[in-house]
Amino acid sequence: MGAFSAAFELIASGDPVLLEIIGLSLRVTLTAVLIGCLIGLPLGAMLALLRFPGRSGVVVVFNALMGLPPVVAGLVVYLVLSRSGPLGPLNLLFSPTAMIIAQAILILPIVISLTRSVIEDLWEEYREQLRSLGSSRLRAVPTLLWDGRFSLVTGILAGFGRASAEVGAVLIVGGNIAGHTRTMTTAITLETARGDLSLAIALGLILLAVTLTLNTGAYGIGQWGRRAAG
């Protein structure tokens, strides 16, 4: 119960540090989701429609990558962005940009795999129609993506969920620097380490509330869109 009242007090106080942390968490994760979608949606759709040697292997690999441990993704990004790594001169380690890259890597397989699954089903359904219109598989991609947009939202939300909830990757590549790369999840980890468990739970509740709000919004827009689309 202490955690609930602590969470409420934290929000009510409008603590600028808390707002900054929430803002950074959202900025990082939403940017990562956007990048994941810009790359993952077309790639997933093409994977659903194109036939090429080794396609099954690619499908299995992306399915498996949905289970990529965030710590491993973080470590790889860390080694690449480190000053001693190949992209060291860009000076991106311990920055929000590094966290966005790590999260986008975590999101990408989810968006690709779920998009592939949705588009494959749609293609089965509309194959005859699209063929009769003389549409090639590749040119059907935008049509099918648009048609499956409501189902695709679920995949995008799954990607958002994975990114907003993870701590292993952002901790390694961001460094949990106060006022610079501290997000909700790394702040929760820090408060747990300090033994301030009620503050940690309070932050967890706030993160859940933010996630719930976003999901409610997405669901509401989806419902509205379905009705509008008839």
Add this chain to the structure above:
Amino acid sequence: MITCRHLVLGAAIALLPVAAAAQEGEYITVASTTSTEQSGLFGHILPLFEEETGIEVRVVAQGTGQALETGRRGDADVVFVHARELEEAFVEEGYGVERFDVMYNDFVIVGPGDDPAGIADAESAAEAMAAIAAAEAPFASRGDDSGTHVAELNLWEAAGVVPEGSWYRETGSGMGPTLNTASQMNAYALTDRGTWLSFQNRGELEFLFEGDEVLFNPYGVILVNPEMHDHVKAEAGQAFIDWLISDAGQEAIASYKVEGEQLFFPNANGAS
């Protein structure tokens, strides 16, 4: 139209980090330990330094071993850690310029209130550790190559004990998580005083042993060698080190208190 609007919005979100980066002033990255961060020391002294110099200090809190590795890779400008031997090796290998004494705190041994191994009356830290091993009372070890872990291993060696068996549990994590574990298992643990004093989830753990000189825990600060990594912000990093060992920095460290107790004792002018 909707997609168009989405794209504009998306581009705006994507550009946010870039915009934020453009506003940044001068900053240095300091790789330090969990004990300095989690005890709240940095929260107390860094604003004073930033106000005086305008240089922002970004602290990445890691175990001493990891912090030195961060320095070796050139991912920090300054390392601020506590494991004398490792620090000296870091300088000898050429990764660090010079080690400066800054301050010390001390380690204490905490454990279950009923003290099954009877360490509260021990004459020395080594005797206390030997008693824990003899009683095979649960002991939670950091097990992470941190400064605290290194100090703990030295104590076992002094006690003539090879710590192994089901009573000896390595958590492989930071000081706070290790104390959380110890609190749940009612285990003994070696901790720095600062983390213990600011730690809130103590359960039945109590403060049992302190005061042996071998428990003193000196912190050193080292500039990462610009000859190894030419992007190191040597000037700003050195300014931070100079401030830490100046009167102003030393006073700032001494004035940090938790529950009325001073956690860190400045010793910049002491023998190095």
